[in-house]
Amino acid sequence: MTTETRLPAEHLVQELDRVTIRFAGDSGDGMQLTGTQFTKTTAVFGNDLATLPDYPAEIRAPTGSLPGVSGFQLSFSSSDIRTPGDQPDVLVAMNPAALKTNVGDLRAGGLLIVDKDEFNATNLKKAAYASNPLEDGSLAKFQLVPIEITRQNELALEGTSLSSKDKFRSRNFYALGLILWLYDRSMDTTVRWATEQFKRRPEVLDANLKALRAGYNFGETTELFRVRYEVPAAHVAPGKYRHISGNEATALGFIAASVQSGLPLFYGSYPITPASDVLHELSKHKNFGIKTFQAEDEIAAIGAAIGAAYGGHLALTGTSGPGLALKSEALNLAVMTELPLVVIDVQRAGPSTGMPTKTEQSDLLQAMFGRNGDSSVAIVAPATPSECFFMAIEAFRIALKYMVPVIFMSDGYLGNGSEPWRIPLMSELPKVEYHYAPLNGDFSPYKRDPETLARPWAVPGQKGLEHRIGGIEKSGATGDISYDPRNHHEMTLARAERVARIARDIPDLEITGPSSGNLLLLGWGGTYGAITSAAEAARKRGLSVSSAHLRYLNPFPSNLGAVLSGFKKVMIPELNTGQLSLLIRGRFLVDAVGFNKISGQPFKIAEIEGKIDELLGLAGPYTFDFGQSASLGG
Amino acid sequence: MTTPTVSAGELLNGDLPVLSRKDFVSDQEVRWCPGCGDYSILAQMQKMLPELKIPRENIVFISGIGCSSRFPYYVETYGFHSIHGRALTLATGLKTARPELTVFVVTGDGDGLSIGGNHLLHAMRRNVDLNVILFNNRIYGLTKGQFSPTSELGKVTKSSPYGTVESPLNPIRVALAAGATFVARSVDRDTKHLEETLYKATQHRGTSFVEVYQNCNIFNDGAFAAFTDREVRQDRMIYLEDGKTLRFGSERQHGIRLDGFTAQVVENAQGDDGLLVHQTNSENPTLANILVGMDYPAFPVPVGIFRAVDKPSYDELVQHQVDDARARHEPRFEELLNSGETWEVS
Numbered sequence: 001m002t003t004e005t006r007l008p009a010e011h012l013v014q015e016l017d018r019v020t021i022r023f024a025g026d027s028g029d030g031m032q033l034t035g036t037q038f039t040k041t042t043a044v045f046g047n048d049l050a051t052l053p054d055y056p057a058e059i060r061a062p063t064g065s066l067p068g069v070s071g072f073q074l075s076f077s078s079s080d081i082r083t084p085g086d087q088p089d090v091l092v093a094m095n096p097a098a099l100k101t102n103v104g105d106l107r108a109g110g111l112l113i114v115d116k117d118e119f120n121a122t123n124l125k126k127a128a129y130a131s132n133p134l135e136d137g138s139l140a141k142f143q144l145v146p147i148e149i150t151r152q153n154e155l156a157l158e159g160t161s162l163s164s165k166d167k168f169r170s171r172n173f174y175a176l177g178l179i180l181w182l183y184d185r186s187m188d189t190t191v192r193w194a195t196e197q198f199k200r201r202p203e204v205l206d207a208n209l210k211a212l213r214a215g216y217n218f219g220e221t222t223e224l225f226r227v228r229y230e231v232p233a234a235h236v237a238p239g240k241y242r243h244i245s246g247n248e249a250t251a252l253g254f255i256a257a258s259v260q261s262g263l264p265l266f267y268g269s270y271p272i273t274p275a276s277d278v279l280h281e282l283s284k285h286k287n288f289g290i291k292t293f294q295a296e297d298e299i300a301a302i303g304a305a306i307g308a309a310y311g312g313h314l315a316l317t318g319t320s321g322p323g324l325a326l327k328s329e330a331l332n333l334a335v336m337t338e339l340p341l342v343v344i345d346v347q348r349a350g351p352s353t354g355m356p357t358k359t360e361q362s363d364l365l366q367a368m369f370g371r372n373g374d375s376s377v378a379i380v381a382p383a384t385p386s387e388c389f390f391m392a393i394e395a396f397r398i399a400l401k402y403m404v405p406v407i408f409m410s411d412g413y414l415g416n417g418s419e420p421w422r423i424p425l426m427s428e429l430p431k432v433e434y435h436y437a438p439l440n441g442d443f444s445p446y447k448r449d450p451e452t453l454a455r456p457w458a459v460p461g462q463k464g465l466e467h468r469i470g471g472i473e474k475s476g477a478t479g480d481i482s483y484d485p486r487n488h489h490e491m492t493l494a495r496a497e498r499v500a501r502i503a504r505d506i507p508d509l510e511i512t513g514p515s516s517g518n519l520l521l522l523g524w525g526g527t528y529g530a531i532t533s534a535a536e537a538a539r540k541r542g543l544s545v546s547s548a549h550l551r552y553l554n555p556f557p558s559n560l561g562a563v564l565s566g567f568k569k570v571m572i573p574e575l576n577t578g579q580l581s582l583l584i585r586g587r588f589l590v591d592a593v594g595f596n597k598i599s600g601q602p603f604k605i606a607e608i609e610g611k612i613d614e615l616l617g618l619a620g621p622y623t624f625d626f627g628q629s630a631s632l633g634g
Numbered sequence: 635m636t637t638p639t640v641s642a643g644e645l646l647n648g649d650l651p652v653l654s655r656k657d658f659v660s661d662q663e664v665r666w667c668p669g670c671g672d673y674s675i676l677a678q679m680q681k682m683l684p685e686l687k688i689p690r691e692n693i694v695f696i697s698g699i700g701c702s703s704r705f706p707y708y709v710e711t712y713g714f715h716s717i718h719g720r721a722l723t724l725a726t727g728l729k730t731a732r733p734e735l736t737v738f739v740v741t742g743d744g745d746g747l748s749i750g751g752n753h754l755l756h757a758m759r760r761n762v763d764l765n766v767i768l769f770n771n772r773i774y775g776l777t778k779g780q781f782s783p784t785s786e787l788g789k790v791t792k793s794s795p796y797g798t799v800e801s802p803l804n805p806i807r808v809a810l811a812a813g814a815t816f817v818a819r820s821v822d823r824d825t826k827h828l829e830e831t832l833y834k835a836t837q838h839r840g841t842s843f844v845e846v847y848q849n850c851n852i853f854n855d856g857a858f859a860a861f862t863d864r865e866v867r868q869d870r871m872i873y874l875e876d877g878k879t880l881r882f883g884s885e886r887q888h889g890i891r892l893d894g895f896t897a898q899v900v901e902n903a904q905g906d907d908g909l910l911v912h913q914t915n916s917e918n919p920t921l922a923n924i925l926v927g928m929d930y931p932a933f934p935v936p937v938g939i940f941r942a943v944d945k946p947s948y949d950e951l952v953q954h955q956v957d958d959a960r961a962r963h964e965p966r967f968e969e970l971l972n973s974g975e976t977w978e979v980s
Contacts, residue, residue: 044977189975242976252971259967266731285970286959291730291952295723296756303716303723303753307696308731310714310724315731333717422979423971460712460728460735463691468660468707470715471699480662481707 011228013184018077019231020085021179024102025094026063027056027070030172034092035072037176041189042076043243043420046233049076050529051245051418052084052602057273057356064118064126069101078232082384082529084417086604091142092175094118094149096127103139104627112142113178115171117150145224149174149215156214160207170211177215184230187212239422246385246414247274249421250344251281253392255288258314260393261400261432264289266308268301268317273356274412275318275346298326302343306330309339310469312436312459314396318344321363322353324407325370331405332371335495337469338446338455340399340434342392347411347525349600358600359412361525362576367407368554368583374492376499378402379553381409383528386421388414391551393430400434401505402498403454409553411575413602414526437465445469445479446491453498503555509563513539513546516566519615521547522592523573524580527603531573534608545612550580556587564590569615571595573608599626653684660710666701671822671848675769676708678829683709686836688736695738696725698745701776702769702848705740719750722757725764726948733949736836739766743784744774747803751783758814761840763947767832768805768845773854791853806926806940809843810919816842817922817940821862822849827873827937834939840947861930870930874938876914879906882934890928897924899933914942 021038025031032053039051052073061068075085087107093099095118106112119134133139134146153174157167173190180187190212198205219225244252258265267290269279283292291308295301302317309315319327324345334341347363349355367379378398382391388410395406437443437456445467446455458465467479475482476491511520512532519538523531528549535547548563550556564570564584570592572581578594585592595611597603613619658680666672683693693711697703699718706713716724725739739757746754746768757764773791774780780793784805788797809817816838820831828846835842847858861870872882872890880890881903889903890910903909913921922940929935 040975044975046977046979192975236979238980240972240976240978242972242974255970256967259965264731266727268727285965286956287963288965288967288970289956289960291956293727293730293952296752299720300723300726300753300756303720304727304730306716307714307724307727307729311728311732311735313731315727329717330720330723333720337714423976426968460694460732461691463689466690466710466712468662468713468715470706470713471717472715 012226013230014227015230015232017079017231018075018081018085019090019183019229020073020075020088021090021092022071022073022088022102022105023092023175024069024071024098025172026097027058027068028060028063028169029070029094030169031070031072031094034172034176035074037190037193038179038185039074039418040193040243041180041185042074042183043241044189045185046236047076047078047231048081048234048236049074049419050081050084052413053416054601055357062126064095064097064123066097066101066127069098071098071102076231078234080234080236082533083602083605086606090179092179094171094175096123096129096133099133100127100129103142106142108141110142111145112139113145113147113175115149115175116146117148119146147178147218147224152218153211153214156210157207160210161203162207166204167207170208173208173211174215174218177212177217178219181216181219182225182228184228187216236420237422241420241422243418244386244389244421245277245416245418246382246388246410247277247346247416248281249386249388250392250408250410250415251278253389254282254316254342254396255285255290256389256429257393257396257432258288258290260429261314261396261434263312263314263434264291266291266293266305266313266315268293268295268304268308268315269319270295270298270301270323272298272320272323274348274415275320275323275344277415278318278344278346298323299330302327302330305341306334306337306339309334309341310337310459312457312461315339315341316344317341318346320346320348320356321350321366324363324366328371331377332373332375333471334405335371335375335377336471336473338403338495339405340396340403340457341405342395342399342408343405344408344410346415347409349598355600357412359526359602360575360598360600361411361527362579362598363409364524364553364576364579365582367409374496376496377554378404378406378499378502379409380406381525381551381553382414383525383549383551385414385417385419387551389421389424390430393432397430397432398502398505400432401454402452402502403457404499409525411526417526436462439464443467444477446474446476448476448494448498453494453501500555503558506552506555506557508559509548509550509557511546511548511563512536514544515546515563517544517546518567519543519545519569519571519612520564520567521545521571521573521608521612522550522564522580522584523547524550524553527573527575530603530605530608533605534612537605537609538612543612543616545616553580561588564588569593571611571615573597573603573611575602597624599624653690655680655684657690658683658710660708662707664708665704667852669851670701671771671850672702672705672769674822674825675767675828675846675848676705678825679832680709682829682832682836683711685833686736692734693736693738694728695740696721696728697740698750699776700742700745700774701850702740702742703745719745719748720753721745722750722753722764722766726757726760726762729762729764730949730952733763733953737764739764741766741768743768743770743772743782743805747783747805747808754808755812758809758812758841758843760948761813761815761945763839763841763949765835765842766844767835768843769848770805770845771848771850771854772802772857773850775850775853779853804926805845807923810922810926810941814843814941815840815945816942818843819845819847819937819940821847821858821871821937823862823864824867824937831938834942838942839950840945861935870934872928872934872936874912874914874925874936874940876912876939876942878912880910880912888934890933892924895924897928897933914939915944916941917943
């Protein structure tokens, strides 16, 4: 473009209900930061939104390479939305590799903004492009807007003390400024954030703000964009809002459990993707009496938590799938000693190391059964990033009341994803109660509460209640070691029955849509948004489709059997090969049909709609379209 | 439930109790093999505990798996018999959460150095205020006689009928390498020394590591007899005492001196000239590392305290951070919930 002709341009303003944008660049290009800042601005503006950060496990894969591409997608709307969008309307690609790995997802006619300067011979070769896609016509079905982002940004930063490398690194602020302009967003939120973030490095702050403004002003003055878009604020419940990710909500929820119970929180953890953010967040808030223990391994992390539970504290450990596998023996010790313990599993794609930064729901059966012996634990699963807050409190309510380990199943999509959240009032927080064993009672370590079957929680320091517990089977009557056949039979049944009784104490499963009909979609965990939206879309098309989402996986809500019986067909969409399906079929003898995707990516609404059409006989067998990503590196 | 509750802060009893040995004997039948060295360790522990003047309810014994790990059942305090190798992890969590408790870890050469070796290293480098008693019998007893990580090279056992081809670990050397602040060794049959050593371990802040040579009379009988038998003990063991010259023998007639970086026995040493003076509180572990290399029969086997240096414990540092954070920033959850960028919708 020629700067001489740059004149204030007249722009048409077009109002949209929903927009999905994806920022993609090299993993060193700061795309997560760009996405997060645009998200915060949009949240403050009042749109409903959902995000999907998608980054490689390599901290810095080779610059410009295909595996090194990092992306951040967000969808924002003037109405209620539940997913980060099936297809981006806008793609910002900072280099050829980012274009190649992401353009397959962009909707036809979508806006494609690229940093033209990065489409040089070297980068094209790294991205395995035979010819320059900006020139060979292969992008004709998109609104292609090539911008000299690198050069424009350098010009804007002329005269600053930054090295050319640091100037290059601030390109993301330029791109952010441009997109903020395009969607009529203020720069204030980002300016405030950057001012705080770089307060000790004024030269970097100055450069980043210059880059941001240069991008914004470029949008304002250029004629490249004829149309500017507005997405009005959403109508949401009144109150005070903040933007929150699932992992943040998880950490806050567990602090809330500590505040509400009056018990100090102990968190034992070993760093693991994508659960480490919970450790980071909790370790900041020591003023709440929280003790975080970064253990030498996963086993030590849960062992220490069990020690803290034995000591009468609110004991928490957190991990992802491979870590849960390592914790399984110690988790069984908590089962056997009947101590209140919560285990966070932020699931990721497995098996083994799998794909650490990609999401999956494939630990359900591990959580249910992955231990020796007949070993029942309670399992809860939040459905949205913000719901992680309340389910964390709920996990401890159950653990303390029933003296039982509880697994809290989040996943990478929920943990890293984010949304606006109405901040609850203190009066809205549920109570969390606990009871240590009475000092004046007739104490025996396994004398159960007749209602909950919980054993008494006698903690060191309580005079007169000295006793010994451990992994060896104990007599229910005396608490002494016992190999008595009848005792083991009865203790095994009592441990299971205690978990089963939690069902009396949890809400019924709610149905979205009519309570009977042709098809029920049953889901759990992070697939809530896509499943609920797909069922809703089907109903709008006049189809008899309802949905229900399980927040309690063990025990199931009491009415689950009745809910299932109201529908001719049951479909269970899951990001695994059919783990909930197996449980539902086994428990209820229902011929549930699994809809299973194991790509490391969340469901798209359209995918579930496609399967609905198949099951209702409106279309042929549904097959996934994994787009260009399947041919990565080809 | 309508049970009265006690808050975590109200648990400590203020009165100092007057307790005797029998107050620490539980009602459980002791089930070790007759003649096992464990009996002596249990007896010395039960004799020593009243000297601590700590209420029983504030004492916790935690163990892993193995013969030694049955120990908590026999002591009338709080007790936790955990899983193989992991006692130290539970103890670390308990002590960190509740620094006011006195926590013992009872482990063995298999539990502590094989399956639980990693945790032992990390507990010691962190200096968690725990009293770790490692019963070393150089054999797996509970599983009926396989070699252990402290079994000598070439040892013939059920799982090594042609003799082992692996070298043993020296527990004291491991403790020194991990930076343990209190490292000692004693012997099951030297009851007075054992009781004293256990007491000193409890008086140390941070991890106290005590290796106890313990005889398994079923699967490895007499493993230490060559130097621990009453008749030969004075000549074949050397008692390490802080600030004292390293001397041994029935008349304390022999001594130890340094020859370069190795120890050397001086028989019938005249005067103390040139003999080593033991020093437990040296930051530098070099001397302790030289002493730990003294093996029978070339040397008398050292028992006693190799090292005792004072450093803040992990649990007290963690508590300090919490107290400090609380003093600087009053915990107000509502404020935390409302932190960051917020906006009002009306």
